Amino acid sequence: MSEKNRDGKRTAREQLKIDREKQQAAEKRKRALIVGGAVVAVLAIAAVIGVVVANSGSDKTSSASGPAVAPKGAQGKDSLAIPVGASDAPSTLTVWEDFRCPACGQFENSFRDTIHELENTGQIKVEYHLATLIDGNMGGSGSLRAANAAACAQDAGKFPAYHDVLYENQPEETDDAFAKNSRLIELAGKVDGLDTATFQSCVNDGKHDSWVKKSNTAFQNSGYSGTPTVLLNGDAVFPKKGDESITPANLKKWVAEANKGKKAGTVSPSPSTTG
Template sequence: MSDKNHQEKRTARQRLAAEREKQKAAEKRRRTLIVSATVVCVLGLAAVVGVLAANAGRSEQSSAGPVVAPSGAQGKDSLAIPVGKDGAASTLTVWEDFRCPACQAFEKTYRPVLKELTDSGRLRIQYHLVRLIDGNLGGTGSLRAANAAACAQDAGKFPAYHDVLFENQPRETDDAYADNDRLIELAGKVDGLNTPAFAQCVRNGTHDSWVDKVHEAFGAGGFSGTPTVLLNGKNLMEDPDMTPQKLKQMVEAAGKG
C-alpha cells in the first residue's frame, strides 16, 4: 500500500472517530437536558418554597363538575389519550405536564422516532396529562393546557395540538397557559381546530375534572416526576443510556418477538 493511500485511510478513520465522538457528546447533552429538567419538574424551584405553601390548597383543589373523558380515551377509567394504531406490538405510556421543561425536552428529542414508530404501526402511545407544576409552583396552566389538549382530542386534533403546546411552552414559572385565550389562539396553528366548539370546551373547562382524575392516578401509581415514560411497563427514564435509537431498537425487537 502506498504512503498516500495509507494516509487517506488513516484520515478517513480519524474523521469517522471524530464524528462518532461528536454524536456521543450530542446525545449526552440531550440526556443531561432531560435529566436536569426533570429535577425541576419533580421538586419545583427552591426559590419558591414559600409560594408552594401559599398555593397548595388552591392549586391542588379538585375541579368542580362531573368527570368527562375526551373522545376516544382508553385504559382504566378512560384516563389515557391514545396515539397510534390498535394492535401495535409495543405500548409507550407517557405521563406529561405541558408546563414541564423536561417534558418539552423529551418531546423535542424523541418526537421524530415516536412519529416514525406510530405511523408505521409498531408503537401505540398512551398519553396521560397531569398538573404537577401547578402544585409545585402554583397557578392553573398545567390544568388549563391539559383540558385544552383533551378538547383537541374531541376534535380529532390531539397529536398536532399536543406538539404545538410543547413548541410554544412558556417558562416554567410563567403561568401563561392559565389564559384560555392564549390556548385558543394556539389552536389556530392546527388546521381546523380553532372552532366555536373547541373554544367553548376550553372556556367551560369541560375536561377539568378528568385531568384531576388523571393526576390522582399519577400519584397513586407512585410516580414522582414528569416525564414518566414506560415502554411495555419498563421505565425508560431510569436508563441513563436511553436514546431515541435505543428506544427504536427495543420497539423493533418487541415486534419480532
Template structure:
C-alpha cells in the same frame, strides 16, 4: 517606640516598632474580615441556588436521552375550579378513562407517558423523542398512552397545567390531540410563567392546527369542560406512586432508569417487540 543608639558619633535613632506592628495587625484583621465576608457570600449563593433548583425542573441530558425530574410537591386544584361532573374526552381509554391513545390499537409495543404541559423536561423529551415516536406510531409499530397531570400547578402555583390539559382534551374530542399536543410543547412558556392559564392563548395556539379552532373547541376550553377529568388523571398519577414528569414507561418498564436511553435505542426496542 524604641530608643536605640545609632552609629558612633551619630544621634540616636527612633524606631517606630509599635506603630508598624499595629499596622500589620490591622491589615491582617482586615484580611480576616474580608475572608469571613466572602465565605458568607458563598454560603448565601449556594443557598440561593439550592432554592432555585429545588423549585424547578432538573433535566439531565445523556447521550441524547432526556431525564426529567420535577422537584415539587404534587398539589390539587382548587375545589371550586375542578368541581363538576367528570367529562371524559372522546376515545379516552383505561379503567378510569384517563388514557389518551395515539397510534394503532393493535401495535405490539406500548409507550406510556405521564406529562405536564408546563414541565420543561416534558418539552425536552418531546423535542428529543417526538420525531421517533411519530415515525413509529405512523408505521403501526408503537402506540402511546398519554396521561395528563398538573404537577407544576401544585409546585409553582397557577392553573396553566390544568387549562392546557383541558384544552388538549378538547382537541382530543375533535381527533386532533396529537397535533395540538405538539403545538403546546413547541410554544411552552417559561416554567414560572403561567401563560397557559389564559384560555385566549390556548385558543390562539389552536389556530396552528388545521380545523381545530371551532366554536365547539372554544366553548370546551372556556367552559373548562374536562377540568374534573384532568383532576382525576392527576389523582391517578399520585396513586401510581410517580413523583416526576415526564414519567415514561416502555411496556411497563420505566426507561428513565436507563441513562443510556436514546431515540435510536428506543426505536430498536420497538422493532424487537414487533419481531416477537
C-alpha cells in the same frame, strides 16, 4: 546547507504534520462524543427536575368539582388515557406528562420525530396521561387549562397535532401563559380545523377540568417519581432502561426487540398542523 540537514528538517516538518493531523482527529472524535451525549445529558437533567417536581409541594388543583367528563376516545382505567397510533400496534408507550413541565418539553422536543415514526409505521401506540404538578408547585393554572384544552382537541380528533403545538410553544416554567384560554385558542389556529366555536366553548367552559384533576390524582397515587414518566409495555424507559440511557436510537432498538416476530398495527393518517 548539507543534504543531511535538509533531510532532517524535512523529516521534522513531516512529523509535525502527522502530529497535527492526529490532534485534529482526536478533537473531532471528542466533539462527536460531546454531541452524541448531549441528548442523554439534557434528559438526565430533565429527569432530576421531574423528580423534584413530583416530590415538592401539593397540587392545588387536585380537588375536582362536578362529574369527570372524559374526552372522546379516552381509554383505560376510568378512561384516563388518550390513545395515539394504531390500536392494534404490538407495543404500547405510556407517557405521563404536564404541559408546563420543562422536563416533559425536553423529552417531547428530543423524541417527537422518533415517536411519530414508530407510530406511523404501526410499531407502537402511545397512551398519554395528563398531570398538573407544576400548578401545585409553582402556582397558577396553566397545567390544568392546557390539559383541558388538549382534551378538547381530542374531542375534535386533533389531539396529536395540538399536543405537539403546546410543547413547541411551551412557556418558561415560571410563566403561566397557558393559564390564559385566549393563548390556548390562539395556538389551536396552528392545527388545521381545530379553532372552531365548539373547541372554544370547550376550552372556555373547562369541560374536562374534573377529568384532568382525576387524572392528576391517579398520577399522585401511582407511585411514579415525576413527569415525564415513560413506560414501554409497562417497563420504565426514561431516563434509562436497565443500564442503557434513552436515546432515539435506543428507543427504536427497544421497540424492535419488543416487537420481534409480531405484526405491525394498522395505521390511519394523523391530523396535521398548519405551522
